[in-house]
Amino acid sequence: MAQHGQTVGYVRVSTADQNLARQLESIGEVDRLFQDKVSGGSRSARQGLADCLAYLRDGDVLRVASMDRLARSLVDLQQIVDEVLAKGASVHFVKENQTYSAATTDSLSRLMLQVLCAFAEFERNLIRERQAEGIRIAKAAGKYRGRDKALTPAQVDEARTLIANGTPKTIVATRFGVNRSTLYRALSEQ
Template sequence: MTKYHYIRVSTAEQHTERQEVKTPEGYVQIIDKVSGRSTKRPELTNMLVNLSVGDEVLVDDISRLARSLKDLNELLHQITSKGVTVTFAKENLTFTGDKSNPTNELLLNLIGAMYQFEVDIKKERQREGIEIAKAKGVYKGRSTSMRQKADVIALLNDGVPQRKIAEQIGISLSSVQRIVKKHKEEAA
């Protein structure tokens, strides 16, 4: 039987110490530095593959496991269907896959829905803020990194079409065109 402490922060720049110090003795730390919106979390995926009957997973907070109610329910089912116990420390909820505690199921769905609602409200506020900033002419969007600019110019010099450059680097065609235009202006 293995005991896991699943720890997640949204970006590589954020720190995990606040969660790490809560790891009980005898637990293996599983640390992901990826957004909760992403289902591509390498350490979580690895843990899911290695889970077996009798294992335990400790998560500090429901929002550390998933941001959407759908993902939360799917992950919880995936884990508990293997005979693994999941405990959310902050919410003081434990799930075993046994449906004999409908109160826990209700609380999980309520808390999960509240987290999802919070994320949706933040997105709405961000969208409103961007619209206001655009109307004032102060919103410029996310700036292209120096690395991306260098990659665009290198690929352009290799004769790669602009549309292919955008696909390869993962930026919009208009960003590639803007970089190319600025590069030509600087070269002139």
């Protein structure tokens, strides 16, 4: 008799100010939920995904709203799905209405996973291209100013003074609530 596990949900948005409600509605009721509010570009920053993969057990079903919420590239998606299947769990993508499990994964289902992910990756690339084109047009029209600087000129001056007096740059960056790379960039710009 097959072991019946839990239904585990994973949701992700790219920024903290985005809303998870649509994905939560899509995946429905789950026994355990993991979430990330970070870009899908890097797995290392996705603690919710790491915790989810560590939590999954034999017989569990991982439910995700869509493939692009789990991964941004075909390679990454395949690796994550393989990790889920290796644990004896399955993964269900609600939007694509696709389920992958060790028992049912064959060459055809693997191809379907690759094709659907390739379309999702292609769609993401088109969005990036349109965004870059829109920014280029807005810059040419003088309507795009970019995002605000993380440090004001007064803060950069204060940072310079602190560094000149021997305060380590790591401490200065922490004091102003920015990364060291942001501090270095601000110091080199002015």
